[in-house]
Amino acid sequence: MTQKLRVAVVGGGIGGMTAAIAMLRHGMDVQVYEQAPQLGEIGAGVLMTPNSLRLLERMGLGDPLAKVGAPVGKGSQYYRMDGTPVAPILTTDSSGWNGMYGMHRADLLGVLAATLPDENINVGHKCIGFEQDDKGIRLYFENGATAEADIAIAADGIQSVLQKHVVPPSRPVHSGSVAYRGLIPAEKLPSWPKGVSQLWMGEGKHFLVYPVRSGSLINYVGFVPSDERTKESWSAPGDAAKLAEEFSGWDPRVRELLAQVETTYWWGLYDREPLEKWTSGRLTLLGDAAHPMLPHLGQGANQSIEDGIALAAILAASDAEQAPAALETYERLRRPRTTKVQLGARDNGRRYDSEYQDLATRDAEIAGSVSFRSWLYDHDVEAAAHQAMAGVK
Numbered sequence: 001m002t003q004k005l006r007v008a009v010v011g012g013g014i015g016g017m018t019a020a021i022a023m024l025r026h027g028m029d030v031q032v033y034e035q036a037p038q039l040g041e042i043g044a045g046v047l048m049t050p051n052s053l054r055l056l057e058r059m060g061l062g063d064p065l066a067k068v069g070a071p072v073g074k075g076s077q078y079y080r081m082d083g084t085p086v087a088p089i090l091t092t093d094s095s096g097w098n099g100m101y102g103m104h105r106a107d108l109l110g111v112l113a114a115t116l117p118d119e120n121i122n123v124g125h126k127c128i129g130f131e132q133d134d135k136g137i138r139l140y141f142e143n144g145a146t147a148e149a150d151i152a153i154a155a156d157g158i159q160s161v162l163q164k165h166v167v168p169p170s171r172p173v174h175s176g177s178v179a180y181r182g183l184i185p186a187e188k189l190p191s192w193p194k195g196v197s198q199l200w201m202g203e204g205k206h207f208l209v210y211p212v213r214s215g216s217l218i219n220y221v222g223f224v225p226s227d228e229r230t231k232e233s234w235s236a237p238g239d240a241a242k243l244a245e246e247f248s249g250w251d252p253r254v255r256e257l258l259a260q261v262e263t264t265y266w267w268g269l270y271d272r273e274p275l276e277k278w279t280s281g282r283l284t285l286l287g288d289a290a291h292p293m294l295p296h297l298g299q300g301a302n303q304s305i306e307d308g309i310a311l312a313a314i315l316a317a318s319d320a321e322q323a324p325a326a327l328e329t330y331e332r333l334r335r336p337r338t339t340k341v342q343l344g345a346r347d348n349g350r351r352y353d354s355e356y357q358d359l360a361t362r363d364a365e366i367a368g369s370v371s372f373r374s375w376l377y378d379h380d381v382e383a384a385a386h387q388a389m390a391g392v393k
Helices: 014-025 050-058 062-068 105-115 240-246 252-258 300-315 323-352 359-368 370-378 381-392
Strands: 006-010 029-033 045-048 077-080 085-088 101-104 127-132 137-141 146-149 151-154 173-185 198-202 205-212 217-225 265-271 283-285
Touching: 006 014, 006 137, 006 146, 014 029, 014 105, 014 300, 029 146, 045 050, 045 105, 045 205, 045 300, 050 062, 050 300, 050 370, 050 381, 062 101, 062 105, 077 359, 085 359, 101 105, 101 217, 137 151, 151 323, 173 323, 198 323, 217 240, 217 252, 240 252, 265 323, 283 323, 300 323, 300 381, 323 359, 323 381, 359 370
Parallel strands: 006 029, 006 151, 077 198, 101 205, 151 283
Antiparallel strands: 045 101, 077 085, 127 137, 137 146, 173 217, 173 265, 198 205, 205 217
């Protein structure tokens, strides 16, 4: 009997947990190592889009996600800063399936954590060292523990400690913007439309709103220019009055919402240049460790979920000896798509921040983005992984 493939996942965020769940379903021996003393996500909202939601539903997570998510659908809209409608926001795939939720990150991670048995999760394990040979890998942790496995998955974020074992260290690229974000109880805005995402675009700024937590909370993000190299943090405290001033003179709906803001946080917006390599021997990168991206396509978490599902599907046919080749197959499958999404997020940020001499051109591009969004949302990465494996054979 072939021994189960032993996999060490470093990082207990959305991508790492998805990968671990999918691998466990394929019969692998998986351990997740998270540096925090307990699993949890700070930050606020995340938009789940059809390309990831169909995968999670396929794993049996449809009902728990539906309980904590807020459906986002018809009526979602792009506007100019003064409230002039520009185009509908696409919330379906090409078949018309409305697979989009606004979700609090902590709720999403909670669903994933509840799916993975406790014995597969190791909190309080900050990885500080890595070694590998032709037989396997060894991880070293700050608490003095070590772990051995056949392969390691670096799902430890944009500040990945394992990335340097694959490629030379890459510097984060500051976007020139920061994002103010927060949550408002929906009862404070009783006239706010239910079940929609709305995005207003102005010069150098844009403002995004959508529901989370079954519609009980309204998630907002205000993107404003800044030369300050803020830390890559979800939780730096912000100034609500300054935020309101940034959007004075905008659509009255934006100002109505901002009048309800009591506490806000800011977030430095960084990505990195697409990496030329994700894999070295028995170590590969996943999620933000591989492809940190700006939030202007709403794909950071969604692409991490795609990574995890693809990697599990490819590894399912591998043993310890074959695993390094499987990791290379995973990289060949995923890197071109995530590179396109990374660069597309930068382009979309320029659209949202109105970096155009002629806004009519910008508006036409926003309306025409349906084709790119459909390419994003129609993708079935599990099917693509099976095709990639068939090509290898």
